[in-house]
Amino acid sequence: MTLAVRTEGLSKTYQLGFALRRSVRALQGLSLSIETGQVYGLLGPNGAGKSTTIKILLNLIKPTSGKAEIFGAAPQSPEVRRSIGFLPENPAPYEYLSGVEFVTYAAKLAGLSGAALRTRVDKVLDRVGLSRAGKLQIRRYSKGMVQRVSLAQALVAEPKLLVLDEPTSGLDVLGRQLIRDIIQEQRARGTTILFCSHIIPDVEALCDRVAVIIGGNLTKEGRVDELLARQDSAMEATIEGIAEAALEPVKASLQEVRVMGPRLLVRFPNEKQREVLQRVLETGGTITRLERTRFTLEELFLKTVKESKTLVGSDLT
């Protein structure tokens, strides 16, 4: 399988201030490989280095050390950029242009011309649901429409690599669904997608692999299903007929106890199941529900951040 994206020991240190120079280490030796056709999620708290990684891959900033490759070539290569579509976080299209003019402009810059250009512009505007509002100036668009027209410019040249930075932020339910559908369509046509979002359920639902970046370091990386399967699963039970105090002898085995009116909701590790349930039955309690809880990517993310003991944000020196 050929690699769409490869980074090796990628580091970036920003110099801030004019008189009193300060260094901020945004990335520290990041090495990643993304195979073609994958949907790859980048997760991390604010200031973790996700956007810096994306900007290096797009040649918006230069790394302090290390190297990045897209389809085997440097990000500076015009040929590489011909194969990339980029939707930035909080996109800012030219407001004086109409939707059609903006996407046409993007298509021309991507090297399209003639009838092919017009066909593609119409098609992507239709796909993002803006064919009727295409002639309106972008300054009259709502936030969701701005996001849609920006996605249209990213898609117009049929990219082989689609880089989406927070594509669903600020969108309503319909907008989020549209973005999810488009990502699925692009995956089906073999586009590699690098996807960065704080909405972790979206990442879990859409991505084949994820990388968790914290403090500029790669903390966890792998297939989503494998990462979640590696986590110890827990059991969750709803109990009626006893008070919380009745569970005092097995308290050490419980991960969580919540009092919900006449019921107790308890959570415990799988291996403590016999001990906890036996105690409930012995004290006259009734188990009305018992199920294995699924470890979510969000829980994995929170656990990883907690374990890393890294302050959120970059390293100031």
Add this chain to the structure above:
Amino acid sequence: MNELLAIALSGFRESRRNRVTVVVFLFAFVMIFATTFALELTVATFERVMTDVGLGVMSLIAVFLAIFLATGLLPREVERRTVYMVVTKPVGRSKFVVGRLLGNLVTLSFVMAIMAVLFVAQMAINHATLTQAHGIAIAGLFLEVIVLSAVGFMFASGSSQFVATVATVGIYFVGHLAPDLYRMANKTQNVALKWVGKAAYYVLPNLDRLDFKARATYAEPTTFSELGGSAVYAVGYACIAIVIACLVFERRDFK
């Protein structure tokens, strides 16, 4: 080439939609007002006053517009992050800078052409004599606008709009004092000052060389070879400034 044209035309469209051409109305208003005033006050020097005021206002508006457009464009693109969309496409950053400069020059040509037509109309209505010197003065002004636009881009490629504007306005004033700077450098006894003065004369643009307004006012002739020499100087200087702008912009991080 297609991309360069698209960037240039987009720049012109931006200026037009942001109502930059409104300055033309300002020019027309000042011209009508000044002419009425001049008719009341002058007897024999009416044509000179008309020429002086007309070319002076045209110069003021064109220079203001050139500096405003040149120093604001790149910092605004970076600040609003509209630049992300362009530089991630297969368009070199240098092509973007050159395309945007060309777009500005198209806008300035358009505005200057309308102002020139209004000026000529005003002169004709008032039966003032139009000479070749008037045309050469306007051509010289356009060359000055090219140099200032390129210098504005050079400063704006690596700094904020404020810094770029202050620096370009400074260059405008010093550029018009270039011959005086050279004379002072020749007269001073201090060797270091002499070298600094001469270095500044050669490094900074000699905008006085492109200023033919006084000759138009006093109907003094200017040869085409003199204008040609000034044009080569202006375009050459602008090319060097824009190459520096491209080199700086190529190395810039867009955080």
